[in-house]
Amino acid sequence: MNDLDVLAELLKTIRLVSVFHSRWIVRGPWIVQGDADHCAVLHYTLGNSCYVKISGQPPILLRPGDLAIFPYGTPHTLGDGSAGPARPLRSVLPERRLGESAIVRIGDKGALTELMCASLNYDPGGEPPLYRSLPPVFVLGKPELANEPLLLRTLESLVPETERREPGSPLVTLRAFEMVFVLALRVALRKLTVDSPALRALSHPGVSRALSAIYGEFQQPWTLDLLAQRAGMSRSSFAKTFRELVGEGPALHLTRRRVREAVELLKYTKTPLSSIPEMVGYKSSVGFHLAFRKILNDTPGRYRANHGLTGCQPCTDES
Template sequence: MADDVLSELLRPLRLSDIFYSRWQAGGDWGVQGEEDSCAVLHYMLSNECFVGFHDDSPPVHLGAGDLAVFPYGTAHTFAGRPDAVAAQPLRSVLPERVPGSSDVVSVGSEPTDTEMLCASLHYDRTAEPALYRALPRVIVLRRDVLIGEPLLHGTLCSLASEIARTSPGSGLVALRAFEMVFVLALRTALERLTELSPALQALRHPGISASLVAIYRDYARPWTVETLARRAGMSRSAFSETFRALVGDSPARHLTVRRLQEARALLSDGSVALGDIPARIGYQSNVGFHLAFRREFDTTPGAYRKALRPT
């Protein structure tokens, strides 16, 4: 699609690797996860579990066939009961979660009656678009919704047997399969669950989504609020008001952040000359770029690149 805003939102993340595991639980069990720099997936194969956060929000119930997606790895507890108080730290259950590896985890006591698949998809946190962080901390797709999405449901149903294989290429297959589940889950939420957050509404809004594609894909163009409003097919005032209400900041600020995130990626690439970066991301002068970068990251572009070099 020419204006696929979800693809443009996810493109800078550069999904790179995965750790996945198969969990078996029984009796009274609970696991306390920590904040993680990755997208996390929980797919319930049998029985149920309850997801809780470190606040006063009620626990989220997951039944067999449900999928929970944590887009940016928000810390949470998952347990066999909604009132679990003695959850084990995740690091004590899984002391090492090496990207590219997998594990089988048993918690609680025999007999085990609960089974789920979990995956951590690693991405470049420095390239995380501001709107991505505004997505709901957890997106739950119920079994009946998944059944209505044949590609997503079929991929999930095949994962349990596929990740048990040790044949050549199995690691890459697992990464691509979980990556597909992640993207398809976000697409389903975008199409069916926009009431969950203003960010999903922004991605679904015809005019705002068109402007977001322009910002994410063509950030180097000399956009103004007026030209972005024309791209959205809206008046300047209506565009600015709607953009701020749904996205959470102004169009100009969103464009600046996108450009500076790309600048950090280019600074990490030693083959790109420092002096070439401003023009590549849409700045007309080196001074303007330098000031904007320092204001955003409290360091200069040169110092940022120098800090990345091995000593």
Template sequence: MESGHTEYSESTKSAEHPDLLSELLTPLRLTGVFDSRWHVSAPWAIEGDAEEQCAVLHYVVEGGCWITGAGRPPFHLSAGDLVLFPTGAAHRLADCPDRRGVPLKAVLPGRRPGTSGEIRIEGSGVRSRLLCAGLHYDAGAATGLYRALPAALVLDRPQVDREPLLRDTLRLLAATDRPDGPGDRLITLRAFEMALVLALRPLLRQLAANPAALPVLRHPGISRALVVIATRFAEPWTLDALAREVGMSRSAFTAAFRDLVGEPPARHLTARRMQEAARLLTDTTLPQSAVPARVGYQSAVGFHLAFRKWFGTTPGEYRAGVASAA
């Protein structure tokens, strides 16, 4: 692989990482939540399958549990601890690490977003209570950087306590009965969305302080490219221009970007533009004719074709569909 990136000072890199991590958090929007409260006494074990376009959260209210899977050795959670699986990796929860479990779908069938459930397992051993949730997000928000996050992210009780808003939100959600009043499900959705962002924030600060934990942060050129794409997507970028912007040759930039981010630079740029276009069409009253220029397209026809290819529908149909659903 060719070498060609310019040297960045440590102060420059540390200044860029917060911007990069902020851009990772900004587009996260939950589309639905299935939440459940677990009342379990040992012996117990439950196997959770991998979830697509869904983050999974477990918060221990009382007692504790072991978690196995997600590409790491078994680890123990105690009361007040929180674990987040950003991309819904398969894992097992149990009272001991080597106990075989029953499938989650057997004890909580369906699990449709917007509903709640409960698990009760009566045993003679230690009692535990957990708040668990499947947080379904818009696939367009799952950037390459988000997908590159570790399979499991853990905040122990002292770390949660240092985030009072996160701690209080989790306790409130854990104590709340199944919502059934007007607007309750929307409030629950937004509360879990806030909990997700509040949980990711300290975890991402840890990653920024320890770039080795997230290889993309270790590479100054690719790290900067992600910031550029996230914040300056409306500019008329070409592959050569992006490579020059970060001080790398085209071939080295393309290879390193694909290796660290998991997709080519052009696709990552398109994803960011489509993400912003969808936001403008759903969250603003900006005229549809003004959207292409706001997301880096000089041609309305080119934008229309790109949008249809990405979402499987036209910009107008997309806006009308969201308005109809609302």
């Protein structure tokens, strides 16, 4: 498995489960402070310009036609660049029910700014292990989007689609946002710089070999010693370097990878629950259940009952 294959794992299982979207029609001066979200956030500028800002970083100008995505909902402000206190998002959007939409209107004077914004809720069980190493925000400018025709056409089609109220419209809107999200992530991966944690991890000879083992051979009975041997490093040096570059230890990273594979089997196949532990690298069902609960705070049986394919029978060997 090469670096591109490992990076592709960042996209493989990202699936949106719900979306809240809003159309913003605002006039200055305006500035809104968003909260930390347990989801991705998208801002697509339709008219005029605005700024997004993360604490401790310089403001980012969004021009008409630019797309900004916060992969894991880092708190930020959105506004016209004016000074003054920010109003909290809950004051302009008191309720954000999943699957619904809203129109936000602020001010009645000054230049008109229009945006399409969305909270993209993805299945946390499908969050790839390296996902959190992505930058907190990335912006795709209008010229970049012009070179991504499928992404651009989907974005442009989303604007009128979000206003339709026909049978099936919510599902169409959800899948269209999912398409935008995944296509935008693909472009973002190509833009990773040498300072990106994900790229630094993949560029390190030893850590990259260990990551390839974790991603491509997760069923094997890996231990810290065996992964260090694969990396060609001492045990202590490997554990320290892996944690510094990846953001967590090798054992936890491997557990996340195995649990993510188990989630795929539980949700999208009818594989017997008793067969899954060995398929994802566990010698016993007890070890598998403990790992699953550690990552998702749930049991495999309950997870399948709540999220699995229609027709899958709930398991009876656990609560």
